[in-house]
Amino acid sequence: MQTREGHEGTGPGAITPDGCAVELYERLSVGDEPEVIAAAAPEGARILELGSGVGRVTHPLIERGFEVTAVDESAEMLERVRGARTVRGSIEELDLRERFDVVLLASFLVHTGNVELRRQLLDACLRHVADGGFVLIQREGEDYHTNVPRERVDPNGFTIRIASVEPVEDGVNSIRAEYVFPDVTWTQTFRARPLTEEQFEEALGEAGLKVDRYLTEDRTWVKAVPVQRC
Known part of the structure; x- marks a missing residue:
């Protein structure tokens, strides 16, 4: 499947067209x-x-x-x-x-x-x-695109960070998220419209x-x- 424009993921394992890492989502808690x-x-x-x-x-x-x-x-x-x-x-x-x-x-x-x-x-x-x-x-959430950078530590011991939000076109932002575990880091860059x-x-x-x-x-x-x- 072709990667979607403006979407990218890094880290080990399979990456979906919108930049999601499969192994990452297996680790994330609900x-x-x-x-x-x-x-x-x-x-x-x-x-x-x-x-x-x-x-x-x-x-x-x-x-x-x-x-x-x-x-x-x-x-x-x-x-x-x-x-x-x-x-x-x-x-x-x-x-x-x-x-x-x-x-x-x-x-x-x-x-x-x-x-x-x-x-x-x-x-x-x-x-x-x-x-x-x-x-x-x-x-x-109301401040999703403005309260940046921000991060939270998951109870399971890893950090989820919204590292940057940058405008790329009229009304659309490029968002970079980082998921930092003790043994590995994944990133996802994607586009979103507030x-x-x-x-x-x-x-x-x-x-x-x-x-x-x-x-x-x-x-x-x-x-x-x-x-x-x-």
Whole structure:
């Protein structure tokens, strides 16, 4: 697969087209994502996870009784997923010809620097959500692009650092992240477009979605529903 423009990763092991290191994501711990999703989703819901990676969120959801279909473009990522149906392919071209109770678009994918790609990602969400279902979207925090450099030490003993944010084109920044372990360092450089709440909601509206409610105090997790079916 061809590396995406403006995306690059360094470090040992396989690197995906968007610069993600497979071995790195096997080491990263999951945050509060499973709790947020489980609190919003109906018991036993069928969840379509777009961009599952190695299954950091997938596996806790399965343990909570959800039926997960995990989609990723990287075969190396999907090889690490256990207990879920897996589909290899790009999110923007996905058409499973079935619908799900919950469609999950996490990992700040809605902030892609490419406006057309963002529209295609949201179209894929709408295409796969069932009547009465909803889409869960993870947004960037308010100061994601401005509170730089910043870092945090994970309880497991490694450092996650946002080292730099540099403008590269109108409304798009190049972000360099570093993951420093005692034995190895990985980096990822990628492009992202910061979105105000108004811009985010406008993008949803263009795709036929609307905010039902913000799920977290920091408003980074959003429940969105189809406009024509709400």
